[in-house]
Amino acid sequence: MKTVETFDALQEALLRLKRPLGLVPTMGYLHKGHLSLVKRAKQDCASVVVSIFANPTQFAPGEDLENYPRDIDRDLGLLKGVGTNLVWIPSVKSMYPDDFQTWINVEGVSKPLEGRVRINHFRGVATIVSKLFNSVRPDKAYFGQKDAQQAVVIEQMNRDLNYPIEIVICPIIREPDGLAMSSRNSYLNERERHAALCLSRGLNTARDAFQKGEKHADKIREIVANVVNEEQLAELQYVSCAHPETLEELEGEIESCLLSMAVFIGRTRLIDNIVLLQPNT
Numbered sequence: 001m002k003t004v005e006t007f008d009a010l011q012e013a014l015l016r017l018k019r020p021l022g023l024v025p026t027m028g029y030l031h032k033g034h035l036s037l038v039k040r041a042k043q044d045c046a047s048v049v050v051s052i053f054a055n056p057t058q059f060a061p062g063e064d065l066e067n068y069p070r071d072i073d074r075d076l077g078l079l080k081g082v083g084t085n086l087v088w089i090p091s092v093k094s095m096y097p098d099d100f101q102t103w104i105n106v107e108g109v110s111k112p113l114e115g116r117v118r119i120n121h122f123r124g125v126a127t128i129v130s131k132l133f134n135s136v137r138p139d140k141a142y143f144g145q146k147d148a149q150q151a152v153v154i155e156q157m158n159r160d161l162n163y164p165i166e167i168v169i170c171p172i173i174r175e176p177d178g179l180a181m182s183s184r185n186s187y188l189n190e191r192e193r194h195a196a197l198c199l200s201r202g203l204n205t206a207r208d209a210f211q212k213g214e215k216h217a218d219k220i221r222e223i224v225a226n227v228v229n230e231e232q233l234a235e236l237q238y239v240s241c242a243h244p245e246t247l248e249e250l251e252g253e254i255e256s257c258l259l260s261m262a263v264f265i266g267r268t269r270l271i272d273n274i275v276l277l278q279p280n281t
């Protein structure tokens, strides 16, 4: 496994990689969710490139950029273990030089849900992913369903800007007790770690109700909110029952939806989601 930092070293290393080429963009502090993306990329592609870059432009002032967990040596060990061919670790200065002034703004699907509470977050995500795509020029790129809205934004950008890249969205990887894997789980103390189970519990309770015939969007949102609000350490920021592709909030009877939420557990903000589908849709 080769590790490069500069753009020129990346270009040189790319010349030696066999195609098809898979790209797994990450912000580091890797967990089994990231590794599942690399494993999937290994199945599909002859070579796999992983980028590690905690992208400052997708963090708002006051968010956790400074404290975002980092452990490059551990990340490199994990990536080697799953057969990564090349790791690119660019510097902030190289990605955003002082005169940087071009942004990618995916207008519609960036606005609801996370976009309402994390201003400019998806502008930062779309811009860095576009830069990663342009730099690596992969055949396929892999993202997790955990960041469901991010997946929709990137798919839209990929279509709108005619990237010849196949976007592959991989399932959420959960701890055995249901907590969706996230680098931010490392912020949780023991009590908070236990409290954080209210997210998956809320989603599972709503899924069970949906499967038993509850189809009303308001009611589904309410079921999740009730489960989360029962947990003392949890503060629900939003729960959404939205169209899985347009992300428009749904009202009345639904056939399918992206059920998603953001919850503060103490000072840690966690997100989780599930897609509800009627068996014949």
Ligand code: PAF
Residues within 6 Å of the ligand: 025, 026, 027, 053, 055, 058, 125, 128, 129, 147, 150
């Ligand atoms: O999902 C992430 O880790 C990041 O948002 C991404 C896609 C690597 C862009 O910085």
